[in-house]
Amino acid sequence: MKNNIFILLLIGIFGVSFACRNNNEKTFKAVKAKPVYSYEEKLKSEITEIRRFLGKSPKYNSDVAFFLDMKIESGKNRFFIYDLKSNKITNKGLVAHGSGSETGIPGKLTFSNVKNSNCSSLGKYAIGGSYSGSFGKAYKLYGLEKTNSNAFDRNIVFHKYADVPFDEQPYPICNSLGCPMVNEKFFGVMEKLIDNSKKKIILVIYY
Structure with a gap:
């Protein structure tokens, strides 16, 4: 037993x-x-969508578009200039996001279309005319979706800032008040493209 x-x-x-x-x-x-996040696959998906959008909206530039991947940390190149004719990235650089988008969790951001939220907003933007503001030359942005429809009223613009580094960093860079904010040298590259374009260029911010 x-x-x-x-x-x-x-x-x-x-x-x-x-x-x-x-x-x-x-x-x-x-x-x-x-699964490991692949910015190449995500970018490919966004390019497919923007081609579809531009096919229905001939008033915008169909040769070049700007893409900003918010999944990539701010110390790494995440702003892409894409040649839609040759189907390749022609340049890339750092870009700051809104301080209101910070959640305190690395790699986790939040977004808002609300005034004074200091958040970045996702969606497609049409890059409008330039003006001289607090940071020098800047470009007005017009939100084309529900997620960024208040961009113009929120004074969300595309501009340069001296404290944004040119080279990639091992740590996060400074934040903006919701505007896509880039290095002065990198801004100069996009400035030529925007000013020489007969049609408005589209900027896509995604996550």
């Missing part, structure tokens, strides 16, 4: 041990299988 009880206890301990190991292996596999 005692032998039978001892054998049953051993079977029970072995079963629990095996179940725990099996669950651990499943957990490990689940973590290991977690």
Whole structure:
């Protein structure tokens, strides 16, 4: 009788041990299988969408577009100048996002279309005319979607700022009040494209 009880206890301990190991292996596999974010795939998807949009909206420039990937941390190049004719990135640089978009969690941002939120807003923008403001030359932005329809009234503009670095950084860069804000040198590259364009260029901010 005692032998039978001892054998049953051993079977029970072995079963629990095996179940725990099996669950651990499943957990490990689940973590290991977690997909890694690919900015190339996301950009490809956004380009497909913007081509569709431009096909229905001939009043905008269909040769070049700007893309801003908010999933990429601010210390890395995440503002892309894309040549839609040759189908390639021609330049890229750093860009600041709104201080109101910070959540305190690395890599996690929030967005808003509300005035005085100091948040960045997602969506398509038409880059309008330039003016001279607090940061020198800047370009008015017109939100084309529900997520950024208040951009003009919020004074969300595209401008340069001396404290935005030109080269990539191992840490986050400074924030704006909601405007896409870039390095002065990088701004000069886009300035030529915008000023020489007969039609408004589209800027897409996505996450």
